[in-house]
Each structure stands twice: as structure tokens, then as C-alpha cells.
Amino acid sequence: MLPEQPVGVFDSGVGGLTIAREIVRQLPAETILYYGDTAHVPYGSKRVDELIRYADAIVAYLVEQGVKAIVDACNTTSAVALNYLQSKYSVPIIGVIEPGVRDALAVTRNGRIGVLATEATIASGLHARLLQSLEPRLKVYPQACPRLVPLVEAGIVDGPEALQAVTEYVEPLVKEGIDTLLLGCTHYPFLAPVIQEVAGEGVTLVDPAASTVRQLGDLLKGHGGLRHVHGSRAHTFLVSGSAGGFRRVAQKLLGWPELMATRRVKLLD
Numbered sequence: 001m002l003p004e005q006p007v008g009v010f011d012s013g014v015g016g017l018t019i020a021r022e023i024v025r026q027l028p029a030e031t032i033l034y035y036g037d038t039a040h041v042p043y044g045s046k047r048v049d050e051l052i053r054y055a056d057a058i059v060a061y062l063v064e065q066g067v068k069a070i071v072d073a074c075n076t077t078s079a080v081a082l083n084y085l086q087s088k089y090s091v092p093i094i095g096v097i098e099p100g101v102r103d104a105l106a107v108t109r110n111g112r113i114g115v116l117a118t119e120a121t122i123a124s125g126l127h128a129r130l131l132q133s134l135e136p137r138l139k140v141y142p143q144a145c146p147r148l149v150p151l152v153e154a155g156i157v158d159g160p161e162a163l164q165a166v167t168e169y170v171e172p173l174v175k176e177g178i179d180t181l182l183l184g185c186t187h188y189p190f191l192a193p194v195i196q197e198v199a200g201e202g203v204t205l206v207d208p209a210a211s212t213v214r215q216l217g218d219l220l221k222g223h224g225g226l227r228h229v230h231g232s233r234a235h236t237f238l239v240s241g242s243a244g245g246f247r248r249v250a251q252k253l254l255g256w257p258e259l260m261a262t263r264r265v266k267l268l269d
């Protein structure tokens, strides 16, 4: 691993940008090679074998491009494909589920944790399993949220439509008395203000981005691959769908003034 190699980050679309922006915050010298599989978004409604096939093709491509480490910045593929990817590739790959689980456990006081995620992630049961393996007395309330990823992909993160969808998913969890709400999909932090409004002040939202990137920093340091020299911030964003559409929504969500090298690279049909 060499410090000047880029870090690979992938997701079904714009969700992984919540991880990318955290990398920029915590590890500003790093260069990011991002892949958003927007031709196949949403991943949440896909079968496990399809998800493995997509994630495998993306990781193979990122490795070919010379990344030194990869963040699977998608809970859905972290839930169903991460073990497979880690055993197949020698480049280190970290996921977003475990950091989120550890953060949620550290935050809860009353032991009632809600988990918002995609249908496929909830169906995997991984968040609940990991939480309860660390603390068997926890009560976990999983909630699949199929309407949220399409909203965020369209750049809709506030207003009546977002509020209505978030209310449908979050209100039942609040009624169960949760004090912690794990955002188990990397798209959801973009909706955090609306989610917080519906959940109320007594509920702490957990975004796994900060601890995922701390784990990445430790990993790079451990391999002598942490970059200290600031180059030009030449991050590259690749997508399987429309590059223009991605750039427009990404710029709106991140508020980065001048973005970004975005290109279309189609890997699979």
C-alpha cells in the first residue's frame, strides 16, 4: 500500500457521499475514487445474488484502478456481500454496518434502538443480530424504508414529500420508546434534519460515517498508507448512469462549490 494511491468508495448512488465527505473532513490529504452504481439504484429492492454480482464488479474495477483500500459505503452490500468481497480480494475492504452498530450501542441509555435501512438490509437481519450479540438485553426495532433512497437520489431531502415518508417510518419507532435511531443506509444522513424533527429531541440519531472513517484512518496508518501531503483535491466520481444527473444532485446535497470530475463507466447490465 502506498500513501499516494486513492481510496475507493462505492455505493448504489449518492449515499456513499456521506462517507466521502467525512473522508474529506477527517483525512483531507486522501484522494477518493468514488463509484456510484446509479444504473442499478435502488439496491434495497434487489436480490442477494444480484447485489453480490454488482459489488463484485465494482470492487474488481476499483482494484484495477489501483486503490489502496475500499470503503463499501452501502449498508445493503455491506450486509450481504462484504464477507465474500473480503475473502476474494487482498485489498482491505471495510463496511459501514459494524461501525454503526458500535456507535448505537455506545449512545443508547434505555436499550431501545430503532434501525432505519433498506428492505434488503432489514431482511438480512444483520444490524439486529450484531446489536444483540453485543448486548442481549437490547430491544431492536428494524424498519425498512423503501421510499427514502429514491427521494434522496432525486435530491429531495426536505419539504412535504420527505416529511410524509419519514413520518410513516419513524413515528411507529418513536411510539416504541426508542432513544437511539441508527441510520442504517448511507443515503439517510442527508435526511437527518427531517428525521430528527419527526423523532423529536429525545432520540439520538446515529450516522456511522465518522467512526467508519476513523476505522479507515487507523487501517491506512497500520499499513503505512496514510497520505500526509495535500495534493490538489482531485477526487473522481464514476457512475453507471447519467453523469450530469449525479453531479447536479451531489452538488446540491454536499454543497461543495465546484464539483467534480464525474464520468460514466458502465460495468454490468
Ligand code: DGL
Residues within 6 Å of the ligand: 011, 012, 013, 015, 016, 041, 042, 043, 044, 045, 073, 074, 075, 076, 077, 118, 121, 149, 184, 185, 186, 187
Ligand atoms: N446507500 C445504500 C445503503 O446504505 C442504499 C441502497 C439502495 O440503493 O437502496 O444501503
